[in-house]
Amino acid sequence: MQLKLDPTYEIVDSSKLDCGQGCWRQFFFQYILGWRPDKPEHDLHFGTCWHEAREHQLIHGYDDVEGAYIKFIKCYRKVFPESTDDIFRPKDPMAVALGLTKFAQERKSDLRDNKLLYSEVSGTVPIDEKRVLHYRMDSVMERKEDGMIFSWDHKTTSEKSLSYRWWEDGFYLGLQNGTYTHCLYCMYPIEQVIGIEFCGIGFNYLKRNQEYRISLKRVPAWKTPEQMNTWLWTVNDLYDRYEMELDRLSDCKDSDEVLMAFPMNSGNCSKYRGCQFWEYCLAWNNPLRQCQEPPLGFKKEFWNPAAMETTNKKNLEWGGGK
Numbered sequence: 001m002q003l004k005l006d007p008t009y010e011i012v013d014s015s016k017l018d019c020g021q022g023c024w025r026q027f028f029f030q031y032i033l034g035w036r037p038d039k040p041e042h043d044l045h046f047g048t049c050w051h052e053a054r055e056h057q058l059i060h061g062y063d064d065v066e067g068a069y070i071k072f073i074k075c076y077r078k079v080f081p082e083s084t085d086d087i088f089r090p091k092d093p094m095a096v097a098l099g100l101t102k103f104a105q106e107r108k109s110d111l112r113d114n115k116l117l118y119s120e121v122s123g124t125v126p127i128d129e130k131r132v133l134h135y136r137m138d139s140v141m142e143r144k145e146d147g148m149i150f151s152w153d154h155k156t157t158s159e160k161s162l163s164y165r166w167w168e169d170g171f172y173l174g175l176q177n178g179t180y181t182h183c184l185y186c187m188y189p190i191e192q193v194i195g196i197e198f199c200g201i202g203f204n205y206l207k208r209n210q211e212y213r214i215s216l217k218r219v220p221a222w223k224t225p226e227q228m229n230t231w232l233w234t235v236n237d238l239y240d241r242y243e244m245e246l247d248r249l250s251d252c253k254d255s256d257e258v259l260m261a262f263p264m265n266s267g268n269c270s271k272y273r274g275c276q277f278w279e280y281c282l283a284w285n286n287p288l289r290q291c292q293e294p295p296l297g298f299k300k301e302f303w304n305p306a307a308m309e310t311t312n313k314k315n316l317e318w319g320g321g322k
Helices: 014-022 024-032 042-060 065-076 082-088 093-106 165-173 175-187 225-250 278-283
Strands: 035-037 114-126 132-143 149-158 193-206 211-220 298-300
Touching: 014 024, 014 132, 014 175, 014 225, 024 035, 024 225, 042 065, 042 093, 042 114, 042 132, 042 149, 065 093, 093 193, 093 211, 114 175, 132 175, 149 175, 165 175, 165 193, 165 211, 175 193, 175 225
Parallel strands: 149 193
Antiparallel strands: 035 298, 114 132, 132 149, 193 211
16 A cells, blocks of 8 residues: 655645754654644744734834734634643743733834834745745845845744754754745845844743743844855755655555655654654654554644745745846
């Protein structure tokens, strides 16, 4: 028996390629089989709701903390009821209210010095003559003093993480940074584009004092056109590898001794609190024999960035900024 692929296998974004770059077998479980945890992923949903709140502030002004908080809580309570707030502290609604207030107090010049052109924009962007990447950007901004273009991308984490070098370093060479910069290149003249600035907010809760602590940090991870050439080669090489693995998979059967496609990268098993598929890689030489239904603790849900709702939709083209 050969595996029947879900149509979403043709939809590729930087998240998928980033996963493949780390471990193709993890990619197979997560994106080809569509196995995801059957419980709500708090960090993921919290970040989505934080994006909605920050979009409100960018559109309506940072002083409208109440309106931004309402946007957050309407989104957040769809998945996590009030009874769970203590469990996920410091990433909870109270911390969000304080974080939005901190933006209003400490980043007052943001909308005085810069103009919002687009918020929450998504679509496709070409990477060669035939292939495209799907993308979703938090914002497109114009600096008022000289008309230069950049994007703010929102990130949520712990306050401690903001102080770690690895948190900042990952943005400079990350595929996501290059994808968003490439989108700006396709929207505006290259010489007008600065790049992507990652806007981190870190949450902490001091139990002894019953006090929240919120920190903000921005990382201007600008890329030069020469560095963007490296990014373009890299994403096309990863896309080539993905298509090669799909081709190998088409020849694989559940009767094979091992799965000779989407190989493991054991160097990635222990990163980020450990891979959720580690025990299956250990137990199964050929996952095609066990892939008809997701295992206990997982559900089948395919990642489809094309189906995401955003404020603006733009399918970009080469030289769009010329």
